[in-house]
Amino acid sequence: MRTGAWIVTASRVVTVLGVVVLLGMLPWLSDRDPALSILRARSAEQEPTEEALDAIRRDLGLDVGPLRMFWDWFTGIVQGDPGTSWNTGRPVLPGAVDALGVSLTLMACAMIVALVVASLIVLPTLRAGLRGTPRRTGGAGAASMTSMPEFLLASVLVIVGAVWLSFPAYGWNGPEYVVLPALALGLPAGGLIGRLLADAVAVTFTEGWVTTWTVAGFSRRRIAGAVLRRALPGLASQIGLVMVAMTGGAVAVEKVFAIPGLGRTTLGDAQSQDLPALQIDVLLLLAVSAVLGITAELIRRAMLGSALRGGSMPIPSGVFAPSPRRWITPIVAASVLVVMVVAGYPRDAYYSTREKFASPSAEFPFGTDASGRDLLARVSEGAISTVGLSLAVTLGSFVVGVLFGLIPRVSRGLVEVTNAAPPVVTGILIAAIWGPSAGGAAVAVLIVTWAPLAAHTAALVEEARARPYIAILPTLGASEARILFGSIVPSVLPAISRHAVLRLPGVALALAALGFLGLGPQPPTPDWGLILSDGVAGVERAPWVVLAPLASLIALAVLAVSLASATSGRTRRTVDTQRFL
Numbered sequence: 051m052r053t054g055a056w057i058v059t060a061s062r063v064v065t066v067l068g069v070v071v072l073l074g075m076l077p078w079l080s081d082r083d084p085a086l087s088i089l090r091a092r093s094a095e096q097e098p099t100e101e102a103l104d105a106i107r108r109d110l111g112l113d114v115g116p117l118r119m120f121w122d123w124f125t126g127i128v129q130g131d132p133g134t135s136w137n138t139g140r141p142v143l144p145g146a147v148d149a150l151g152v153s154l155t156l157m158a159c160a161m162i163v164a165l166v167v168a169s170l171i172v173l174p175t176l177r178a179g180l181r182g183t184p185r186r187t188g189g190a191g192a193a194s195m196t197s198m199p200e201f202l203l204a205s206v207l208v209i210v211g212a213v214w215l216s217f218p219a220y221g222w223n224g225p226e227y228v229v230l231p232a233l234a235l236g237l238p239a240g241g242l243i244g245r246l247l248a249d250a251v252a253v254t255f256t257e258g259w260v261t262t263w264t265v266a267g268f269s270r271r272r273i274a275g276a277v278l279r280r281a282l283p284g285l286a287s288q289i290g291l292v293m294v295a296m297t298g299g300a301v302a303v304e305k306v307f308a309i310p311g312l313g314r315t316t317l318g319d320a321q322s323q324d325l326p327a328l329q330i331d332v333l334l335l336l337a338v339s340a341v342l343g344i345t346a347e348l349i350r351r352a353m354l355g356s357a358l359r360g361g362s363m364p365i366p367s368g369v370f371a372p373s374p375r376r377w378i379t380p381i382v383a384a385s386v387l388v389v390m391v392v393a394g395y396p397r398d399a400y401y402s403t404r405e406k407f408a409s410p411s412a413e414f415p416f417g418t419d420a421s422g423r424d425l426l427a428r429v430s431e432g433a434i435s436t437v438g439l440s441l442a443v444t445l446g447s448f449v450v451g452v453l454f455g456l457i458p459r460v461s462r463g464l465v466e467v468t469n470a471a472p473p474v475v476t477g478i479l480i481a482a483i484w485g486p487s488a489g490g491a492a493v494a495v496l497i498v499t500w501a502p503l504a505a506h507t508a509a510l511v512e513e514a515r516a517r518p519y520i521a522i523l524p525t526l527g528a529s530e531a532r533i534l535f536g537s538i539v540p541s542v543l544p545a546i547s548r549h550a551v552l553r554l555p556g557v558a559l560a561l562a563a564l565g566f567l568g569l570g571p572q573p574p575t576p577d578w579g580l581i582l583s584d585g586v587a588g589v590e591r592a593p594w595v596v597l598a599p600l601a602s603l604i605a606l607a608v609l610a611v612s613l614a615s616a617t618s619g620r621t622r623r624t625v626d627t628q629r630f631l
Contacts, residue, residue, distance in 0.1 A: 061463035069332065069467055071120070072479075085110075110136055123329065132333075133326035142327040146315065150334050152222060153304070153311035157296040159228045160236035164292070167240025168247055175248040179255030179277065180270045204234040204306035220308040231307045235300050238559075239292050243285070245552060250281035253545070283350040283509070290346030301474040302563060313474075320478040332475070350509065383609035387433060390602065394430025399423065399576045407592040416598040420584055428576035429598045435571075436578045437606060439488065440558040443496050447557070448550040450500040452543070455507020456534070465508075468501040473560040477569040488577070491570035495560045499553060506549055510542040554610040558603060578602065 085106040089098055114122075126133055135142050178184060211217035211230040218227050254260070254277045263273050304314035312331060319327040393415070401423065408418040416425035454461040477494040484490045514520060515538065523533050558578075564570040565579020573580060578599045585595030 057459040061460055063463070065463035065467045070124075070329070123326065127333075132330040135327050136324045137322055137327075142330045146312065146327065146330045146334055149310055149312040149315040149331075150338070152309060153300060153313060154338075156228060156231055156235065156300060156304075156309065156311060157293060159232035160239065160296055160300075161293060163232050163236025164240035164243055167237060168244035171241065171244025172248045172251055175251050176274055176277070179251060179260075180274060182264070184252050184255035203237065204231065204303045207231075207234050208306060222309050222311075227307075227309075231300075231303050231309060234303050234306075235296060239296060242552070242556070243289060243292060246285055246549065247281060249545075249548065250285055251277055254281045283513075286346045286350035286509075290342045293342050302566070316475055317478065320475065380609055383605045386605045387437070387602065387609065390426070391430050391433050394424075394426040394428075395434075397424050397427035397430070399427040399431045400574055407595065409592070410594055417592065417594040419581070419595055425581070425595065425598050428581055429578070429602055432576040432578045432581060432599070433602055435488070435576075436558060436561060439492055439561060440554055440606075443492050443499060443557050443561070444550055444554045446496050447499040447503055447553065448546070450496075451503025451550070452507050452539075452546060454500065454504040455511065455546075456539070458504075458508035458512070461504060461508075465501045465504050468498055473498055473564060474567060474569070477564045477567070481569050486569050486572055488571040488575075491561055491564040494564065494569075495557055499557055499560070503546060503550055503553070507542060507546050510545060511538055514538045514541050551610050555603065555606055558606055562599075562603065 085103040089102060089106055123133055131141075132143050134140060135145075175184075207230045208219045211219055217230055218224075219230060221227055257280070260273065260277065263276070300309075300311060301313040301317045303309070304311040305317065312334065316328065316331040316335070318324075319331055403418060403422040403424075405418060406420055406422045408414055408422070410417045414424055414426065416429060419425055419428070454465065473495045476497050477491055480490045480494045481487075520533065520537060523537065524530075528536075561570060562577075562579035562582060565577040566583040568583075570579055571577040581599045582596055585592075585599070
């Protein structure tokens, strides 16, 4: 146990140091001269002469080279002085701490919204299990919420909240200012947590102890509480990762609502290449990640208690009450996407008509955008690239997540640190090296998407090892490799596969968000994120501009969630220990 703790600690330390070194070397990894970036940030009109650039290098110490500069910064961190801003000349620590406090407050309010939404989603599954007919719901409502882009939801809430409900839409000057951004950030997170928890609750209701308790006359309230307590430990890590992602992933929400949080601050510092400010921003995100990750793990172990230590974890039967209508939702969602692609692909996605923001008609079923281009053609062509790229990233995340989840102690620090960097930040870092592109956006999303799958895999593998039939296999002569790949991995792969499919809409949204911020495909590419970016500016005048790509994202999310539910296992599997020998 002591060795395992040292491995986890070493994993965290090595990963954090690796990220710090990467951040410190970033200006020298890219093709951009940091002195030129700082000159443009200070004065866009000043001529970038060699004398002006040399003066900036001497003033900031850039002339001493990356290694010496990194060492000076590292010693400053040890002494509690992370340096001063390259752009303002002020100490970076006080501003970063203030921004972190704003983000944590927003995250706490958003988590309240998310927990309320998740409770409403789980309730039907809980009722079905208490009636003796456990089933996985289609989850169309949860998928719809999860598929709402945060930047678009924030933009819509600005209009609805500020114009119709008289809520303050910009700034951070009182409790009333947190309502709209908390909704924009909490609704998608609540949809994801609720869908994962509903799936775990449905599986828990198939475990034998539930039948025993029911026959013994335990009340429904007590059974429901026990089921939730049994289902939550496997998701504790996921909830912790969602909270971490909220801390750094609220960049778009903070930007839309002009909130001075850490996400918005990190985006601005990265774009201006203010390296000292960017370093402390990311380090604070990593610190929050470590605290939340450790807390979630302690809560999970406390909830499992002696069952985890004594190798007595209950075994789910995998039996569900199949719904005869379970295939209707995925068929309808897939049909919507197919019809849209087939109808729009032969049309020209780049031709501009004279009529801009034309309303939907027989000639243009989805209307036209701000440049007079056919939205049906653009959304259709964008569907092929967006869905295809999302599937590739999701598959890669699944493979990487499972592999790293099988070595949880070694990968613990990498999982926690990776999830602390939202796709927007990784997209900025990659764009600084490679430039904005679809491939760079895909790599940025892949870098952060595998971490939740790895954490989920590690949690399920640990629980599987604590089941009685697994604990007895070594005494029957089964090798560790045969136990792992012959019993444990096959038992957890279905749940991880469904989780990966549920992540598909999030991957598509992350790619769209990078396109929205100009970090992915570049105009005039018909990318869904670029279409939404163009449409948000005119959403009040021509709402149909965002309806087409938004409906496509929702259809993709509903398809992924309902397909995962429809194909989930519904047959009882018996365990034959002889096949492991």
